[in-house]
Amino acid sequence: MAGIGFQLQKLFKEDYFSSRLKAYGFSVLVTSGPWLIIILSLSLTQWIIGNIPTFPIETRELLTISLSYCFIFSQLIFSVQQLTLTRYLADQLYEVKYERVIPSYLGLTKTSLLLAIILFFVFLILSPLPIYLELIIGMFFMIMLLIWNTFMFITALKDYKSVSTAFLIGGLVIVLGELALAFVLNFDKVSVFQGVSILYIPFILGMFLTLSILFVVLSRTFAYKGEERPLEYLTYVDYFPRFVVIGTLYTAGLWIANFVIWFGEGSSQLYDVFLFNRMYDVAVFWSYLTIIPTLMFFVISVETRFYDRYRSFYGYINEGGSLEQILRSKDRMITVLKEEVFRLLRNQGVVTVLFLICASWIGSWLNASPEFVPMLRLTIVGAYFNAMILVFQLLLLYFEDHKGAMIISILFFGSILLLSIAFLPMGISGYGLSFCIGSIIAFIYSSLRLITFIKHVDYFAFTQGQMLQKAKLFVPLVKKLYKY
DSSP, rough: OOOHHHHHHHHHSSSOHHHHHHHHHHHHHHHHHHHHHHHHHHHHHHHHHHHTTSSSSHHHHHHHHHHHHHHHHHHHHHHHHHHHHHHHHHHHTTTTOOOGGGHHHHHHHHHHHHHHHHHHHHHHOOOOHHHHHHHHHHHHHHHHHHHHHHHHHHTSSSHHHHHHHHHHHHHHHHHHHHHHHHHSSOGGGGGGGHHHHHHHHHHHHHHHHHHHHHHHHHHSSSOOOOOOTTTTGEEEHHHHHHHHHHHHHHHHHHHHHHHTTTTSOEEEEETTTTOOOHHHHHHHHHHHTTHHHHHHHIIIIIIIIIIHHHHHHHHHHHTTOOOOHHHHHHHHHHHHHHHHHHHHHHHHHHHHHHHHHHHHEEEHHHHHOOHHHHHHHHHHHHHHHHHHHHHHHHHEEEEEEEEHHHHHHHHHHHHHHHHHHHHGGGGGTTTTHHHHHHHHHHEEEEEEHHHHHHHHHHHHHHOOOOOOOOOOOOOHHHHHHHOO
């Protein structure tokens, strides 16, 4: 993320409105590009086909649910290796070993696709859908997973114009393609499965185009020199096993309430394979849109100001600075961190309150039932604390507090899971409570953990060191595989 901060600093030094607008735009696309484009494209597609009275409801429903499944489960698979690969990539770039970037990308692609194929095979066994539709859904699922992977590598670059263009072009292709198909073709004369297959074409083309552009940018920047050992990054699983827990459980915590509620009141089952709760799922997707400002302001405010003080503090420690220099830099770092965190809490709080006020209007616009509005408000509050948890967790990872970040993920996932099960008998009136309360519980712990840690950050910097785990699995396996 430091590279992003450097680029944004340059834009903010230019006293032009267009430069600042570019900075905000870059930060949004760099932090939430795939997620934002897919949600907005899906929302616009629903609005387009929803305004055609003769459009089959079954076709729209199957398209929406299957796309949502592809989005959620591709994100879950990606999260398993996300932090491990990020740490490995950061170390290689720090050591100027650029020749290892593309091999690690290829290794991540192989392992993540293997996990995806296993999951897709389970889907094939359970699904009664026609094989051609299953393959189309599987293709989009794989493309989304590769976009998550490629996008993570792209954050190490500075070609944000190309990255932004890639996502905007992909989203534009999806929306224009769906618009053309909705008005040109008569979906009453084709089966539901054929209609969904046709509507998938713009999504596949748009996202494949985005993936292609991102891959070209990546391969153009980091040339592939035939360096082997694409699975070498897996050795970091031995050294940093907590990363797998942190990434997987935090991401699972985002959706675990949905998974439980899919078995509760008001839930539906589509073609014996897709479980969903239309009301709650829509509320959650809308709630996650409200925290885009947090992702944007975190990069802009914390990355552009905090990182310099952070680097200065650890620079004095690593390079033998005096005690006075270390304490002075620590005070500056903590002061800036507090200012930016409070500003982040305030800015996102304003956005959250505005959406809480507008919840009734959103419900009317969506033609939702009366129970939707209180549910939406609960999930909006939960999303607010969820966003703050993510920020605090990232800051703890900055300070190498892997244990604290892991406990947060466990608490976040566990509390939402247990509360979702406990509140399930309440039915619709209890939906959203588990996500809201669970997020608040994890937020309280994460804030206390961060406050305690930064208060004694100089002590931890000198005493904790880098506690490497004993190489039990992947290090011997990789050494045997590549014979070194």
